[in-house]
Amino acid sequence: MSETVYFEDVEIGSALEFGPVTSSRDEIIAFAAEFDAQPFHLSEEAAAKTHFGSLSASGWHTTALFMKMFVAKMQAGGHQDASLGAMGVDELRWLRPVRPGDTLRGTSEVVEKKASRTRPEMGIIKSKVTIFNQQNEPVMTLKPIALFRTRPH
Amino acid sequence: MSETVYFEDVEIGSALEFGPVTSSRDEIIAFAAEFDAQPFHLSEEAAAKTHFGSLSASGWHTTALFMKMFVAKMQAGGHQDASLGAMGVDELRWLRPVRPGDTLRGTSEVVEKKASRTRPEMGIIKSKVTIFNQQNEPVMTLKPIALFRTRPH
Numbered sequence: 001m002s003e004t005v006y007f008e009d010v011e012i013g014s015a016l017e018f019g020p021v022t023s024s025r026d027e028i029i030a031f032a033a034e035f036d037a038q039p040f041h042l043s044e045e046a047a048a049k050t051h052f053g054s055l056s057a058s059g060w061h062t063t064a065l066f067m068k069m070f071v072a073k074m075q076a077g078g079h080q081d082a083s084l085g086a087m088g089v090d091e092l093r094w095l096r097p098v099r100p101g102d103t104l105r106g107t108s109e110v111v112e113k114k115a116s117r118t119r120p121e122m123g124i125i126k127s128k129v130t131i132f133n134q135q136n137e138p139v140m141t142l143k144p145i146a147l148f149r150t151r152p153h
Numbered sequence: 154m155s156e157t158v159y160f161e162d163v164e165i166g167s168a169l170e171f172g173p174v175t176s177s178r179d180e181i182i183a184f185a186a187e188f189d190a191q192p193f194h195l196s197e198e199a200a201a202k203t204h205f206g207s208l209s210a211s212g213w214h215t216t217a218l219f220m221k222m223f224v225a226k227m228q229a230g231g232h233q234d235a236s237l238g239a240m241g242v243d244e245l246r247w248l249r250p251v252r253p254g255d256t257l258r259g260t261s262e263v264v265e266k267k268a269s270r271t272r273p274e275m276g277i278i279k280s281k282v283t284i285f286n287q288q289n290e291p292v293m294t295l296k297p298i299a300l301f302r303t304r305p306h
Binding site: 031034035038050052058059060063064065067071072075083084085086087088089090092094119121122 | 184187188189190191193203204205211212213216217218220221224225228236237238239240241242243244245246247272274275300
């Protein structure tokens with residue numbers, strides 16, 4: 001088990017690489033059928049009539065796959081123990097379609113950290129995340145605003 | 154079948170109400186197990202040791218439930234036919250935990266629209282969305298940036 005990484009231990013500029021994950025056609029359609037049942041996420045025929053051209057994953061599926069990769073990385077590196085979730089996300093952008101069988105990976109870099117004004121037991125960490133496909137094209141960017149436990153005194 | 158709502162038909166200030174949807178404990182845990190396996194989204198015991206206090210849904214589950222409600226509303230109102238997905242989301246904020254059995258609903262209001270600089274067949278519509286729980290407390294806000302088909306000439 002790794003040592004716990006607390007708010008104080010996270011440095012601005014520190015970077016993580018995470019993934020890969022591959023999502024199948026069945027998984028893409030199943031996610032869309034449950035949460036984002038727009039025709040272009042459900043069938044090739046409907047997608048061909050739009051700028052997507054062919055079947056692509058719901059953008060919310062891509063965010064969920066980012067989280068899956070990121071949590072696995074945090075848990076492998078001891079960051080999990082101090083994670084207290086997130087306040088939100090800024091500037092989420094879906095740049096390219098994610099297709100069935102695409103293999104995604106990601107990078108994150110800490111860009112800002114600050115103490116919580118109201119809760120001394122936690123701090124706020126802002127990162128910049130980019131998700132790439134197997135051609136190294138960025139498919140999504142976002143700036144999560146995470147909460148981390150401060151070191152116990 | 155409703156008449157198609159194109160980019161030109163969407164007015165700034167126009168509002169939609171959508172939902173409700175209720176997510177069970179089993180669904181919350183299943184989503185977290187697949188995409189956001191942090192302990193406080195998986196067990197009451199782990200959640201009790203954090204500021205969450207008790208089991209709560211992954212924020213990405215809440216965004217997916219927003220999309221589920223919103224797509225159903227669009228499909229009921231003819232908006233679906235012109236939807237071309239979204240470029241992204243600004244200022245996503247998770248304000249309160251979503252608990253097992255919470256019943257969510259949402260409101261959206263169009264705050265900005267502009268023609269695409271590069272693609273005359275589509276336009277950009279920015280909205281402000283708020284998701285409420287059954288106590289009418291806001292649990293999440295976000296500003297989606299959607300793409301809509303322009304009226305064929």
